[in-house]
Structure formats: C-alpha cells, structure tokens
Amino acid sequence: MKSLKILVMDDEIYANDLNPAILAVERLRQDGHSVETTDRMSVVLNSLKSRHFDVYVLDIDMSAVVDELQDANGATIGKVLRQWSAFSNIVVFSARGEAPHWFASANYHFQGYVFKGDRGVDELSAHIAQLASQTVHMDFSLEKCALPRDLVIYRHESLPSTVLPWQRIRELCHRVFPDPVLHECTRLQEVQDALKTDPACVLLLHTMFRDQETTWADLDVILAVQPTPQVIIGVDSGAGGAPESNRGVILQLVNRHPFRLVDLTQSDCEVTLETSLAAARLWYARQEIFEYPTDFQDFVGHPLSAEDLEAIRMQDELFAEQEDGDEE
C-alpha cells in the first residue's frame, strides 16, 4: 500500500487524553502513513502555499481552539480545499457534525465522512487505505459529449404531495434539459432497468432510505454508473424525528458519493435541485471542478506560482506597450 502524507486537523489533537483524534493519528502512523497534526484551521489553509498533503483529515467542530478564522468549521475548510483544487482529498473525522455538514461533504465530493464512534478509528484507517490504493483518473477533455435526452427520475411514494410533486419535477427537468425524455420510476429496481437507456442524469427522491442491505445493494448498482450519468439524491433529513436519528443513513449516502445530496427539508430545495441538475448536465461524464474560493483568497492564496505570474505579467506589459506603440 502506498504511504500517504496526511494532515490531521482536530481541536483536541494536543489534549492530554486518548481521544479519538489522537488514537487515529497513532493508527494512521502504524498503517505506514506520514502524519502531521494541527489544531488550527488557518494552518491548513496556509499550508497550501508551502506544503503538499495527499489527504486532509478534518474535524468539524473546531470551537475548542481560538483561530484567526471566524465562523468556520471543518466542513468549511474542506469545501475551500475542494474549491482550491478538485484533487484535494478530504476525509471528515468528527463526532459533532450536523446535517448541513453531512450534505456539504457529499456535495463537495469529500472522499469520506467518518463518525468518531466506537469503530471510528478502524473506519478512518479503512477509508485512508482505500484512498492509498486508488489511482485518480483526470479527465480534462474539452470534447463535448453527446448528451442523451433521457432522464431517470425516482420519487418514492412516501414523499408528501407537497414536496416536489411529479409535475414540479417535470418542470424542473424541462427547465434544465432541452426536450428531455423522462423515465418515471417508483421502485429502485425500475431505476436499474431504466439505466439501460444511457440517461443524462438520475434523480432519486425519498423521504429517507431504509438502512437495509437490499436498499444499499440497489443504490450501489445505480451509483456505480457515475459519472455517466451523474446521480442526484434528495432525502428529508428530518424524516421521523431529529436529523441526528438519520445520521447513520445519511452518512452511508455521503460515503457512496452521489453527485449531489439534497436536503428536502430546506425551503430552497427546489432551487438547489435545479442547480444540481444544471451542474450534472455540465459535468456529465467528467469530474466536477468547483469555482475558485474567492471568499477565502486571503487565506489560501491563488495557486499560481510567483514565476507563473511574473511570466504572464511580463507578457501583459509587453502587450500594453505594443498597443501604445501601434496607436502612435
């Protein structure tokens, strides 16, 4: 197994106890990885200027340590890292994350989300081992794919009629995809059959998937077709009670890496769904690359080296002078 360079960010990493973060670092070192630690979010972002890490392991709740970064958490940092580079590997290792962090982790394609429970350290070790054995496929082809017209839509009957009724879903699909052919399904098995049409996108909407092997097996078959087509999942994080009670299922979904995971309890979920469909259309057959995190530019610094900038600047100066000269 390849040895990885890992940066672990956790606000309890220097505590005088054997908390899960400290145990995780020990374990990852035993696994043969090179592990560095920090309890500061700003250190992670600033490291982009001077250090390379293969994987960032991030805690969500960083409130135990005072940092120059305000109103941020591990999910924010992971999001910025993924915006900075679509090739940053992020694994969340946290006990305190909440629904928005779970959904953000899926939507920014974090490589894993591990709950610091009884088996947390083992699960983290397994996630990192999986990353160490993977080879990254980079697709930078500008050739336009022939985008199919077919869309596969699954809407479970348990969804209330007020939440994205069929007619609304059809309208959204027609807004994003020109003249789509919709395959409307109410069972996951039907979705699997409809995949034979080589659809442009698959949309799965459910109150909450049941945590049972058959469901996961069906979902695995569907999600395995990504990125052609991309699969968008929408669930109600508050189904049957507090989001906490659905954490296990939602994290299972996060770790299955759908293209988007939409929280249907949010008032703007229709807008989110529409932008998700548009993104799936743009990134059909490709790895998604996010727009640069301009909000965090001061912390991250642009990825261009000083030499690159100098070369471009010189060319620009030259160009400007020539323009002046020509005008004379």
Add this chain to the structure above:
Amino acid sequence: MKSEPLYLLDTNVIYDMLTMLTEKPSGIGRSIDKFLSVTNKKVYISDLVWTEFSISWFQKNISFPDYELWYSRKLASYAQVYQQLLRRNVELLPILKLSAGGYAGVVDLARDLAIVKYDDSFIREVQKNFDRKLENALREEPTEKNRQAHHEYVERLQKNYYNGKLLDGLDSMILASSILFAQENPKSTVTLVSNDRWMGTAANHLMLNAASYSLKNLTKRPFTLKIKTPAELGR
C-alpha cells in the same frame, strides 16, 4: 452572405485566462474573459492549442525540490482554466476531423509555412517595426512601478531586432489548422484570437501574398481568417 463568425483561441490567450484567478487579472485576461462571457458566437480551442498549453504548463520550469507541491498548484490552476473554458462553452476543435486532410493536411501546410523564405522587404519591415517600437520605448520614462518590466521590454526589443521570431514553436501548426478550419467554413469569418503580434504579422503577410510564396494550399480553397488580439475583439 456571410455566416456567423467563428473564433479560435491561441495558446498565449489561455495563459492569460489564468490570471483571472488572481486579485490582479491581466488586461488580456480581462479582455478575453469579457469577450467569452458576453459573446453568443461559437468559440473553439483546437486540440493542438490545448495540448500545447498542457505541455507548457506541466513540462517546463519544473521545481524538482518541491515537485509534489509544485504539481498540485499547477494542477489546481490548470483545472480552473479548464473549468472556465467549459463554463464559457468553448468547444474543442479536433484537427484530426478537419475535412481538408485532418492532421496530415495541417502538417503539410505547417511545413510549407515553416520553410518559407520571406521577402527581404518584409523582413526589413519587421525590423523597422522593432526599431520604431524601440525608439518609442527608449523615449518613454519608466515609472517606479514598471521600471523592471520596461527594462525587460527594451532588452527584448533590442534582442529581437537582430534575432527575432515569427512562426516559431507550434505557431505554424496552429496557423495551418486555423487556415484549414477557415477553409472548411468559407462562409464564416474565422478569427484566431492571439496575443502574439509577430505570429500575426507573419501570418497576415503570408496569407496576403500566398501566390508569390507558392503556398498552393492557401489559394486552392477560399477562406477568411483574421488574427486579432483579445483587446481588438471589442473594436
């Protein structure tokens, strides 16, 4: 009647698009980004240009001591420019699929363009051009801010006066593929957007005087190819 104009991007323009990632985008970067964001015309990038950019981005000036950091930063910015091209609907032009002989046609024409012996009057004109620019540059008092850039500019002009370049590197290939693309779309005005003035000067001269240079591939099929800088796009 002319059909919709078509645009092709040259490699140096892609370089400048990268500066849009920074707090101080270059003038050319701003020009091209503005053009791409408002135009409803078809804009292409040939696979040749995309490959040349990729080569120059990843295979030059490699920092061996900090290779992993260097590469991750390069990849991050490369991915961003790729993302900009996709979002701006820039389409790939695969030169293999050009009807006028594809890759072989491009190579044939590029070789013809590369071995051309320019008229002496053209070379003198180019040299005079450098001389005029040099005079202008030397007359100009550099500011504190642009002193270094001005010095480099003057040095470069002085060097180019004696040892210049016209269609170097992949310029001939890119020009040849642009000409074949324009021939494939004779009813459209095709514009190659390039920041390379010297390539533009040589290309315009050769296209205008194709017959006297015996460039048969330029005369046997009609075409309209213009070469414009990003700043000229709005004019």
